[in-house]
């Protein structure tokens with residue numbers, strides 16, 4: 001069964017979820033003179049299929065390979081790709097396809113946003129995380145030495161083709177990591193996601209329903225607030241600490257694993273602030289752990305706090321966190337008491 005989720009906005013688009021969704025590239029890019037298909041080495045076969053589908057549809061398509069994972073999200077890789085686009089003579093009537101996990105679609109989207117100040121962009125996410133989150137919503141970007149995703153642009157895709165056949169090759173640890181963004185959507189907006197994960201914490205039994213539900217949570221937020229000035233910020237639940245962990249670990253930790261620790265930290269912080277009952281804080285610990293995701297982290301708290309201040313939610317000297325005032329009811333907490341932060345850290349610190 002193919003599932004379709006509309007995303008509203010200035011240029012609405014659809015997220016197509018299901019087996020064989022990649023074949024719709026022929027429809028969404030029909031009439032496009034040229035397309036580049038950006039991918040990392042593990043997705044070479046899928047990128048080859050995408051090129052073939054496009055060429056059969058009359059689009060001059062070429063695959064361009066980038067480094068795998070976070071190593072793709074650098075200024076050096078972006079500059080090398082701009083050179084390639086120049087060599088191929090890519091113009092505004094052409095398109096960029098990003099096929100891969102969130103790292104590649106974040107980079108490909110950034111290239112599409114910046115080349116000639118904007119060409120069409122289509123995502124073919126191949127990881128759970130990409131399907132439920134990174135490939136949807138138009139946040140594109142790369143990392144810098146100062147932190148995660150600090151350079152980027154809002155550039156929504158023209159279509160998202162989440163081909164669930166491609167999940168067959170996804171390593172188990174990557175599958176689990178992606179489920180962190182799914183449970184995040186459960187905590188902030190959709191209790192049914194939590195019930196499905198209570199029943200099967202791997203998420204595998206109901207994966208297509210879980211993907212659709214998480215995409216709907218994301219689509220609702222980005223359809224209303226593309227530029228991240230209101231409800232979209234709630235999608236950053238757990239990310240203030242997560243991004244700091246990723247930076248401190250030189251991007252060696254999986255995004256979803258860092259988010260998992262960040263979710264538990266944010267729940268503890270809300271508990272300290274008197275916003276989230278102890279049972280719901282415990283539910284964060286229990287469900288995240290049952291899903292096989294980390295709930296603790298061994299690190300330098302002082303350094304993490306410094307890095308959290310470079311988060312995009314920070315405003316001037318203020319630290320801002322997404323917290324829950326009850327399940328499904330997110331809000332922003334600005335400049336929490338240091339004692340609450342320290343207590344939340346103690347609850348997730350490996351040494352606790």
Ligand SMILES: NC(=O)c1ccc[n+]([C@@H]2O[C@H](COP(=O)([O-])OP(=O)(O)OC[C@H]3O[C@@H](n4cnc5c(N)ncnc54)[C@H](O)[C@@H]3O)[C@@H](O)[C@H]2O)c1
Pocket residue numbers: 040042043068069070073100101102103104106126127128129130133134135136137138139140149166167168169170171174177178255256
């Ligand atoms: N733009 C957004 O809104 C948004 C949202 C969430 C996360 N992100 C970003 O997404 C990135 C994380 O994405 P991710 O978890 O997909 O990690 P990733 O892109 O690094 O992919 C993880 C690994 O899985 C491999 N892989 C992916 N799909 C595969 C498949 N089908 N078969 C075999 N191997 C496969 C990749 O090649 C890589 O080695 C982070 O950079 C994060 O910041 C962006």
Ligand SMILES: O=C(O)C(=O)C[C@@H](O)[C@H](O)[C@H](O)COP(=O)(O)O
Pocket residue numbers: 133137139148149181228232233235236239312
């Ligand atoms: O789409 C969003 O908005 C999110 O916050 C989703 C997050 O899961 C994602 O990791 C996003 O890339 C983080 O955005 P950032 O602006 O904090 O870099």
Ligand SMILES: [Zn+2]
Pocket residue numbers: 133181239255259
């Ligand atoms: Zn995320």
